[in-house]
Amino acid sequence: MRSSGLRTNRASAGHVCGRLSRSTVKTEHGGLGLFLRGLTGLDRETAAAAFDEFQAGKNLSANQLHFLNLLIDVIAENGIVDVGALWKPPFRSLAPTGPEALFSTDEVREMVTVLKTLRTTAVPSDTAQPDRIAT
Numbered sequence: 001m002r003s004s005g006l007r008t009n010r011a012s013a014g015h016v017c018g019r020l021s022r023s024t025v026k027t028e029h030g031g032l033g034l035f036l037r038g039l040t041g042l043d044r045e046t047a048a049a050a051f052d053e054f055q056a057g058k059n060l061s062a063n064q065l066h067f068l069n070l071l072i073d074v075i076a077e078n079g080i081v082d083v084g085a086l087w088k089p090p091f092r093s094l095a096p097t098g099p100e101a102l103f104s105t106d107e108v109r110e111m112v113t114v115l116k117t118l119r120t121t122a123v124p125s126d127t128a129q130p131d132r133i134a135t
Contacts, residue, residue, distance in 0.1 A: 042118070044076040050118055054110050064102050067094045071111070080119050083112050 051068060060068065070090060075081050085091065086108075087098040095101040099108045 042076055042079045044072065047072045047075040047118075050075075050114050051111075054107070054114055061102070063094065067091065067099065067102055070094065075115075075118065081115055083115055086111070086115075 051072065055068070071081065071086075074085075074090070091099070099111065103111065
């Protein structure tokens with residue numbers, strides 16, 4: 001698989017063999033859901049489907065499609081992408097000043113919304129995540 005240039009959480013898979021405390025998973029990885037998503041990535045079809053509404057009814061240019069496909073590939077590999085990464089490599093190779101070079105402000109906002117939704121779906125809600133299992 002092609003490397004995206006972003007630090008992948010899969011590289012930290014060696015930590016799984018050791019002991020990870022709850023606090024480490026929470027503070028360093030954003031919680032168990034984000035930790036696991038980072039280890040496993042996200043199915044590419046699922047990552048692409050997250051952008052279906054974004055693409056609906058648009059005639060994207062070749063450069064826009066290339067950027068979007070790169071974003072989908074990085075999401076598939078890493079499970080999530082932090083919003084700030086859109087202004088860093090590997091995305092800067094396609095849009096040196098950021099995604100606004102290729103997309104309108106509204107389209108960038110839509111993209112950010114999709115990224116935030118993908119992150120949210122990896123985090124269990126507080127009500128569904130008990131602190132302790134009843135014995």
